[in-house]
Amino acid sequence: MNFFIRYEKTIIRVIQGILVTGLLTPFIVGTKHLFPFVFPKALFFQFCVAAAFILFIGIVISNRRHTPKPSVLLVALGIWGLSIVLAGVFGFNFINSLWSKAERMDSIWFYGHLFAFCFMLISVFKTKEDWLFALRSNGLVGVAVGLFALASKYMPSFSKFGDQARLSGTFGNPSFLATYFVIFVFLCFLLVQYAAKRNEKIWWLCCAVFGIVLVLLSGTRGAYIGTAAGLGVWLLGLLLFGSRQYRKTGMVLVCVAFLLGGSFVLARPLWERAVPMVASRVYSSLSIPTQRLLVWQLGMEAFQARPLVGWGQENFIHAFNQYFNPDIFKYEVAIFDRPHNKIVDVLATTGAIGMASYVGLFFVIAFFLIRRAVQVRKAAMGWSMELGIVIGLIALWSAYHVQNLVLFEMPTSAIQMFFALALSLWFLDSGWNPLGHTGKSENIDYKISPVRTGLYAFASLGVVWSVWVGTCIPFLASRGFINAMVYFSQPMNEEYFNKGLSLYVQSRNRNTFLNKEFDINLARHIRNITIPRTEAWAQAYVNFGHTILGYLDDDMNRYREDYDILVEASNLMLDLYSKYRDPQTEALRQVSTRAIGYAPRRFEAYESLFLFELIGNNKDEAQRIMDQLFRLGPTIGDTWYYQALFDAQWGDRGAVIGDLQKSILYGFSLHDKAREQEWLLNMFVSQKRFDEASAFLEYLRTEPHAPSQYQIRYGVLQVEVVYLSGDVSRARLLLQSLLSKLSDSGKQSVLQYLNSRGIIVEP
Template structure:
């Protein structure tokens, strides 16, 4: 192979490596998980393409092969531990593919590992690495500009008008983590001795913008990490610099940060701080804070889960399975509560739960290797190496402070990979461990064309398997949702069928969205019975596939149980099928009240009110602060004819904030209190019914209830409202009013 061809291959690989840093900017709004999905698909294609060219390049020229050192082997050990624990976990399929929400899994780790191997094999000079870092800073700059556009609520941005910004990363905490890396890279170039003036001015502007956008995320962990990193970097800079003036300037910059941060924290209880939403949030780091309480509860669950599978863990991406098994009912407050957690929100507990002691030990070894490399840099490197080593040390500590309360996604994973590559390079380069081959060491040429063509053919196939098929599944799923908004049932079903025909990732999530659509169709009763049954049957068939693929996940059983509960209205045999699936869901998540509710409804469908009452009582006992549990108990007592007990639990539900915002519930409450002659409550809930469904009949009923409760003037107004809504009620209303008016004076 000629040198010219080698150089062309090198340019392709080099360009692809640089191009990767712009992927955090990419998103496509017409997909589910728009800020994670497209980035990952493009990264897969990019890495697979450059891998083929790099393979031929490394075969032809030994200069483009990785040099083996401690860090190289530790990175490989970490990747191997991820593979082993994925295979040995409770759901290898999810460990391999990841989830739509996070887009992680072995498939991402494999591509990140390949990217790192190619990166350290091809980038041999500091200028190459600095070019990569500069471009990453530029990408981060654009991401921060987008965050400002979100804050300004500009019409063209996705996610505008919110209190907290998230750029193109999709989540304030994840955006802050991504920006932290680039902020400290920018500081490195600002304080670097030989920095060009034009670059320095640009990086100063970028750093200021990044600092502001990190604050605008209002992520406490990120802000603490940011301030800690600034102070530590300033201290290290003072020790590494020789000039007194520079040290004074740095001290002058550190002091206000420390003083202002301390003053704000000490004044956290003042009206000035409490009255400002941003200051109130960032200074509220008490253990009693709701966010911190949920973190602590999640960590407790993670520790219990890790103790049950201590060696190899539950497998990467399977935290949701572990979380369900040890679910704490405190998370459930009502429908819509955040009861599904797929991360422990702590980097160490995430690893411990997913990969066990084995994986955590390998991770600590990798950390030890990084610290050892940085130590060698400080000990053996020149001034430039030591300064870069200082920045790397700060980034490492800042990263772990931030991820002590959060997790990684592709954008932060990519930054971490670049960080590891930098540590590898600077350790090898500045300690004299990276020999350079002056002339290309050429290998026999014959097999290379076959390797290139064959490799590109494989990449072409993988492009369809790992990118096109998932994109089609995701995109068509979103079209089904849009068609649902437009009430186009046939199109909804068509899109879902086309989306799921290949069964490609992320079919799991799309199937559950189909099940959700089936719930709404069956509940609304606006289609023909045949169409409703057809929709339910499709949802049943697809949801069963999720159970077959993920038998230890409670969620598909719950979805299938709910669909079958609806199907039971048309086919009695579905009652027992639903119960079987709901009981399986309960075995996998024994403390989740929502499953009990569905199981209770299942018994009601069969007319078994005693068992339904027992199930609802069990749900109530799980968390006695949940208002809706009291209502379910009340409604079941009413079915049993025990209206005194029913009324008692209605009042308990009200005490806990239940608002009876469904007309059917308020109507049932009217019946309950009517049976025990509680006229005040009958009037109260009749008013609720009329407000929710303002028909003439409901206002007429309200007028009667108010009159029975002695509220004569209000009763007259309700009767007048009934006649106003429907003139057909005018005669009866006039009679009612004439009979009620004489009583007004006695009210």
């Protein structure tokens, strides 16, 4: 422990540097991991916090003056943290709450790192100079992240991060970018207040404007409203508390805001031509999508079911499944594992206790900020730097809470939020009368006992173990699983199959919280892989399917009442049964029935059971399930697709195309669902109804909503169907017509595919 006494100041600087390094999290993208824009970011941040915490423990044990003094604000923060843990322990599924999943990483474990991050910031950043360093570092990181995001949109050859119609950059989602930059904007405004030199003020003001531009390019309506609300509060602060000069500036800015707002009302066509994406999002900002209102209503039902401590962190999806309203699919076919409203989210996941602690924390912050503003205004008799900081913090939290009425936090925005939270707590507790680093020897306890040394060793080993279990092993497991998926995505041969299987089992045996996601993702993926048509490969595929089913069974025991696991297990059983008549009859019925019991108004379990009865030619059971689907959603596209299958098998065959037209009308994306197309096509081919199969493909190819990239696929399948019917001459004509529209490489790919399927047609 003498090391921590001797090099105290240096170690504190190192801790500060590591914590600031954690602010680089938005840059982290891991293409060889699950959810590359979320999961690697969370692991990187967790590693930084743990590294800083090991040093922080030593500093605190050697000298307790490095912890902040107890205060109402710290107590309120601690109560909120305890409410999250309490909700997880007594919630629906503690494992979900503790670890979350790679897609979200919004777990008790991650929140523990956020609270540690916040506490260490308050403890080691004690002076105004310390916080200026942190704020400037955060500002420069934000500028760099923003420039990188712009490069990904306007220079795609420089950085490729998928669709950038709405700016998302390294965040992978426009909403996540927006929530980050809303806080960034107001932190830059704080730096404008802190800056002593005119050029520095101009620089940070330009950075704030840059952040607003990025928010606009994200097309995130909630962030638009949040930013506008924060700016409105800031202007109101200028008018209420500013000196005459500041009030004049405030009035000018208010006039500019009114003129800008008026132009959006009076010159709408001009804005729609100039910036169509931004304009469309602005004009739709005041209307809340119906599906969001339905999800909020669902969230309130979930709160009423568990009013005290809620469902627990990361368990909203279970409430969504249990209280699902089929009307949501009328407006958007999407699964909501978040209610997209922070108030509803907190109520549903942490209950009344969590809501009281969350609101209580920010009520205390608001009370102290407003009191500070009044005190400073009276003392200074005008505008001052301190008053500017107070108004800036009030504006920041106003923007944050308004945007969260329609959004939710992710790792990157949560890091910014806790950074701003630490700044607020430091400022209100000791910001202008800091404890500081006095350097006086009398404040240091040189009596380092063996007990303290042992305590540090034990605590630091505990942190190292937690890093290994919670960060390193999941990192290795995720990387191995993605490598396995690479092999399973290649044209299948024995070498690739064995390597992929080995990597999957190896990743699975690391026994991390990612296992459920591994199993579900692979179960979905293998249903779409193409294997050679041999008996040996068929048996290998069945054995592989049984391996995954065994793991899914383990998941069912670990995650009770998990609808997604049950549905994917039933889908995989159905796939094995439909392709290879694998005897999964009773197991499939049992799993599907369990899923229906957990989520009686969700469609997927009914659909698996319907397809199973369709294959078994059990008309009465299939009719019963269809009746239930129509009761759930007569205007849902999925229902009409399955009605098309029913009519093709037992009903009016002439109604099949009409059923498909209704399915597309009601939002069923038939063109994006190769498996669903294959079901109907295989039904026609297996019954030697080749004319109907050809007519079905012709309908898909000529349907007005058919994407051009799929028309080639439909043409190839039509050639195959006509060839199987025995009409080789017509198959040749269709092939000639298809090849005439393709490049040389495209022609070669089509011919290779047909040859692999045993379709030998000379064009």
